[in-house]
Amino acid sequence: MTAHELTTRELAATGERADLLEALAKQRHFLRFTTRELTDEQAGRRTTASELCLGGLIKHVTAVERNWSRFIVEGPSAMGDFSALTEADLAEWADMFRMLPGETLAGVLDDYAEVASRTDELVATLPDLNATHPLPKAPWFEPDAHWSARRVLMHIIAETAQHSGHADIIRESLDGAKSMG
Numbered sequence: 258m259t260a261h262e263l264t265t266r267e268l269a270a271t272g273e274r275a276d277l278l279e280a281l282a283k284q285r286h287f288l289r290f291t292t293r294e295l296t297d298e299q300a301g302r303r304t305t306a307s308e309l310c311l312g313g314l315i316k317h318v319t320a321v322e323r324n325w326s327r328f329i330v331e332g333p334s335a336m337g338d339f340s341a342l343t344e345a346d347l348a349e350w351a352d353m354f355r356m357l358p359g360e361t362l363a364g365v366l367d368d369y370a371e372v373a374s375r376t377d378e379l380v381a382t383l384p385d386l387n388a389t390h391p392l393p394k395a396p397w398f399e400p401d402a403h404w405s406a407r408r409v410l411m412h413i414i415a416e417t418a419q420h421s422g423h424a425d426i427i428r429e430s431l432d433g434a435k436s437m438g
Contacts, residue, residue, distance in 0.1 A: 270381045277410050278380055284417040285373055288318060291424040291436045292362055300365070301356030304430035311427055312356035312365050314420050319369045320353055321416050326376045329383065329406045332390035339395035380410060 270278050292300055292311050300312035327335035356365070386407040392398040404412070425436045 273386065273407075274380055277407075277414070278377055281373075281376070281410070281414050281417065284414055284421055285369075287421040287436055288315060288417060288424055289366060289369070291421070291428040292366065293434075295362060295431075297356065297361050299431060300362040301360075302431060303355075304427050308351070308354050309423060309427060310355055311424055311431075312360065312362055313354040314424050314427070315365050315369050316356075316360075317353050318417055318420050319365070319372050322376055322413050323372045325409050325413050326372070326379055328390060328404075329379060329388075329409050333393035336393040336395075339393060376413070386410075 292315070295311065297312075301310050303310050324336060356362075383406055387405050389403040389405045392402045392404055394400075421436075428434050428436055
């Protein structure tokens, strides 16, 4: 990542905030880089046994970042109620991992850039990275746990890094191009 790739907010942030933003920017870059020079059809193609495609991975990471950023500000109500998931909720969740008719790679990347910009702004202006909220009740969260804004940001970074690796495998399976190796 070169200095000219950093946003103004990242350059204005200092200390821990700058470190968090730089780590997140690096992982976002790798994820976006996996889609270089692809068509919409290629971005939507499954290349492994899973349901994952490159466009769907970016849609998923966008939604994850959007929801966790809202959690930092609004608390558990931003995440929804996981105890009463419907078939429609599960279908919507599955759609997050694929390119739907009418979606374009450019549109998916634009949405990701918009969410990233809002997250960067939040990190740069948040009064306290130690501010905590209780996690929503869900089978995958430890009961009665609270996460700080810092912990949420580290989770967003880890989620983005994990899916960047998935994207690299999908891209290599698609056309042999490598993003990280």
